Amino acid sequence: MAGQGYGPPPTGPALRLSPKVLLTDPIRMLPSLFLPLAGVLFIGGFSPGSFGWAAFGVVGSVVFAAVRWVTFTYRIAGDRLELTRALISRSVRTIPLERIRGVDVSNPPLHRLLGIAVLRVDTGASGDEKQEGELDGVTVEEAERLKAVLLWHARARMARRAQAQETARASAGPDLAAAPAAGPSAGPPGAAAPREARHEVGETTPERVFFVVPRKWLAYGPLSGAYLLTPFALVAGAVGLAFQWGSEFRIDGRTVVGAGEWLWRHPALLVGALVLLVLAMPVVGTVMYAVFNWDFTLRAREGYLVAERGLLTRRSVSLERRRVRGFELVEGPAERWAGFARAWAIVTGLGDSETRGQLMPVAPRAIVLDVVGEAIGPIATGLRAHPVAARRRRLFRAIFPWLVVAACAAVLAVAWSPIWWGLAAPALVLALLGVPLGLDRYRSLGHTYDGARLSVRSGSLRRSQAVVEERAVVGWTLRQTWFQRRAGLLTVVAGVGAGTGGYEAIDVGEAAGVAFAAEVTPGWLAPFVATETAERP
């Protein structure tokens, strides 16, 4: 890699998207066109004129797609990717190749049918969608070529800089070339990589599969709690559609309301439907989860971590390893009970990292740690517990609000009408449940630093532990509310230019909190730490 000459890349020709978008764009517009078209047909009473107008609408959308296709070009100009749209005014979006952090290629079903793909360029702008580039509808070959070229340029620049600085970064370089061919947890090679990546730049591609999630693990999906509510969402969607489109089919609101009332008078049916929906929860949840996480594969490919998943839409996310700063391990309540977990990468400048940075879907905790440990680094253990005052605060916050509600409701029940007991009783139960909840929240708290990476953990039911490299810390914020001051606690927030931006150690002891920050970045805090303080026990 280092031997190749990295001259300034030449300016490429201006390219258009695949003409097949002329097909996909109008089809994608169909749902939004359907209502107006149906409306026109109904209002026109299916007269020839109304068909004419409807046809006009369809043709219009095709023409619109064509104009968009003609006026949109993209090219790689020197060290920039330029996206030009010259419709009425001319707009050029310039993305410096240096700023490209990752390239996603996805194939929605329709695109896959036509052999085209959507390519998304991920730049450093955090949360600012305007800075991102999207090429919706390039051929699959072109997508792979562009991806290789874009990523190669980004990497070439990095190599140049590395040569100039001659500073060997410990984590970025050697792990790929020297990685053993098959780690202990590498998945079955046959199941991996149906499509090989095309690399026009002519490098050898040391590729390595970290893990392919076995299909039977898809059954564990509902443990995360995600997708469990899909049956209800589907029903709600159907009811919404009935109201929205009902008028088009001469079904007015009264009929729907009438149907609802009829259902209400037959509670057995209603209860039956509800039971059915509840029974459908795990099944539908599993199906949806399986559709999105089918054959989840995590692999390393030339300085990138690539995660692929999906059945209908195969989605591939490339994370530049140089920009990976750590990971977050998340365990929902059911997962904790069953010993499962999920993991996300903490990557600088990756917008929407909650969905895109996923390293492992629901899988046994030990295996998640194994895979993540190989791909990024081991998890920090031996978290330091937070003071007893923190437990008091967690308990108070879990119990007190419900106690207040219960007390108010009880007063109202005595003074007004006994119906308020209906509120007081559940509030009291919730207050009681607050005891184990508060204790659990306290047990979740912890922080540590092992000399290279800091780690903080917190969470109520959904426990989340972040492990972040020390060099990713860009600043510290220590916060203390009035209540925390009375309890002798404070919250330490490590500012990190990646992931959610800040990772909190909640309710650390005052001295321990300052010491934690000073331990991670001694140079920054040492001048300001008071050496002798009146430390009250």
Add this chain to the structure above:
Amino acid sequence: MSDRADEYRDATSGAAAADRAGGGRPPGGGRVPLRAPANRVARKAVTLWLLEQVFWSVVLVGGSFFLARWIDADRWSWLPLWLVDGIWWLPVVVAVLVVPGAIVEPFWRYAVHRWEFSGDVVYARSGWISREWAFVPVSRIQTVDKTQGTLERTLGLATVEIRTASHAGSSTIKGLDYEVAAVLAEELARRAEELRDDAT
């Protein structure tokens, strides 16, 4: 680095030298083992905060006054009778709740808000009832903004916003003398350029 800190100390009209532990501690606790940053904000910041507080107090009390007048005039029927009868207590209660805080807050803030730039780290303390300490190393600074609202402009004050790649690693120092803010922003930008670290 210490001579630069001295320079700033002079610039803030000698408001305070670096306090030893406990020296300039604001009222109420202070067991956090961090020394106070060297420089106070400009004294005029008290005026600024006071004006802001007066403005919001007037808005709140005035708003509750008009609400009371409206309710009293229309005799809102869905409210309990005793509430409608005693509605003129509303602005009084709001005033009692809001005004003391509005008067105390600026002075309290003045006691808490402090900043320092030494050892290539910006160290700032802010807040009043709740408190916040921020540490931003110059090597991680991405932008330094110096801003002036209308009120700040009339008082000759300015705000310095120091941004890093993370909102949690950023800091805002309010109520600085304009010259102090200008010098600080300039200095920070210059040092940030020199120490640019591309770790993130």
